[in-house]
Amino acid sequence: MPLDQLVTQIERAFDPARELLVPILSDPMVVAVWVLLVGASVGTLLWDIRNRNQALPSMMKGVWTLVALYSGPLGLGLYWYAGRTQISTDSLWRRGVRSTAHCYSGCGAGEVVGITLAQGILALTVGWVAAITFGFAYLFGYALTVGPLMQEGVAFWESMKDALYSETPSITIMEVIAIGADLLLASEAHMGDLLFWMALAFSLSLGFLAAFPVNVALVNFGVKEGMKNPAEMRSDQTEGQAQAAD
Template structure:
């Protein structure tokens, strides 16, 4: 553990991360604009945030699962798109929660975990409920659908991510490289942990997963439980 934290404490880890993440982000943005502009705006944002959080891994997932150029759609590709959708909102909530908990409120581990988990949950649900309501789905229906389809994924993602972050970062503050490095590692591990959950939920028809990018048109299709009427 000391070896890992020693690596993460070095500014060179963040420099190396940025050196991989920024070109990956540029590559995704260029591809989305030139070849996959037909994807709904929310999913384009999801892919950009996935790359911001997970760098080269996010780029590889996008190239293999999120473009119209994929040869065919599969359960594993649908699950990756579903996780990316969840990840973008939860990741934003987690980043904001950690910054507030550590930098502003200077909470202990219990407070950090509680606030971060709450922020991630709110952001994750908002990313599902908001677009559905905007497209005419009743609020109660949208909330019910979000609870059914997103709760297991968000719970697993955040339990893993927050636990790893607290374990790695220790008492690191906002000015310490370890704070940001631990956040990067924890976000990606949370993504990986939530992936099999989404595979199972889609396999069991609890959720459909995001639409095949080869068939997506303007207006899109939100990730929702099986049987919910299309809002696209």
């Protein structure tokens, strides 16, 4: 089957969802409420980090801030569930959330840059928009793994090998769903349209949800280590303060 026919069939299959969601995502009142929720979520998260979770490493502070910026209350809820030093016990599910959040922060930034550049500024065709956005998502997603590894002294090619091995399945699933949903909802929208930005935010959250079970499986089978238990960071900080006091 030719690719254009396949794309047409997929679009027709999702027509009911598009007809339902496009008016909602284009509604100025919905947009205003969403902006307020995102602002409140990011503000709450930053307050909590500053006052109760300074022990978190700077990278994870940035990760959770981006997650809340992309997904609003959902992002804040994920941080509260798995990212705070106050969590009672760690689990595979919490490790999966943190691993997905780490991937999501980089890939999300790449997707925002790619969609804005290819569709919003250059007004390219759908195929080019998808290709460029995928490229930016992979670039940003890999960079968020390679950079910290190199800071720890791992050689570049070894860091790239680790990133390709551990991040590719998660990035691929996340971006197939996210970019696909965004283009189905807003492929003809312009940067000045509310739908352009709301479809992007909605699709990013769908990408997170799609990639979560993949990351749980990768962590479970040892392909990914998962991010460190934040409760241990609080214990380390407490011990360090006690030693300094002595």
